[in-house]
């Protein structure tokens with residue numbers, strides 16, 4: 001069971017156990033491993049939601065991002081409260097301080113991406129939620145104004161156009177007993193976000209797929225480089241990064257959860273600099289720190 005929990009990302013909503021549920025406190029006390037931690041959080045407030053002539057991204061910690069593209073505001077996989085493992089960052093904003101959102105986008109049902117407490121709290125200020133058909137069904141059951149999309153479909157949010165990108169993350173099927181449900185690949189997704197200032201690829205959690213190496217070149221990738229077999233794996237993440245050798249890499253899914261023995265959460269950015277081409281494009285943001293999106297120069 002411990003092995004199972006080490007290689008999955010996190011736990012689906014109907015199985016609220018985690019790696020921390022496994023009683024192994026004695027060994028944990030003796031030799032707790034080093035774990036890279038995100039830089040000190042830079043909190044933000046309502047000013048970050050105002051209209052500007054730019055597209056600004058902010059990492060929310062975990063796998064989450066806030067994007068304000070010329071006044072169109074959205075959060076991807078926001079987790080700002082109520083996680084069931086120990087979190088070692090300060091969240092950069094509370095749900096109560098979010099003034100408004102045009103959309104919340106959710107890549108999949110694991111509770112580090114679809115945070116029920118966070119999305120419920122945001123429902124009073126969020127115009128629409130978007131995800132896969134399956135996650136849409138969960139969100140509708142939770143009373144959220146949600147829309148479900150098929151992989152390959154596109155939809156608009158304000159000034160942005162968003163396409164549903166395939167992923168391979170149906171890990172539940174590999175472990176009988178994890179869920180009564182047979183999961184499908186299309187239950188999870190990534191998002192390809194065209195903004196007036198460039199293209200952002202939110203990969204979601206996924207094993208590396210051939211399609212991922214044949215995309216148009218994005219200007220920025222929300223980059224998960226954790227060494228987990230149900231994610232890209234470290235080697236796969238580097239391969240993906242070097243397939244788009246000039247694309248900005250905004251690191252996430254690391255440094256947020258106190259879980260030194262849980263690969264999906266404990267990657268270290270230092271590992272990347274030797275193996276990624278053009279390493280100056282590796283961006284280690286603090287949670288809440290603004291990053292301005294720019295189009296890559298055409299060669």
Ligand SMILES: [Zn+2]
Nearest residue numbers: 009063112205
């Ligand atoms: Zn995850």
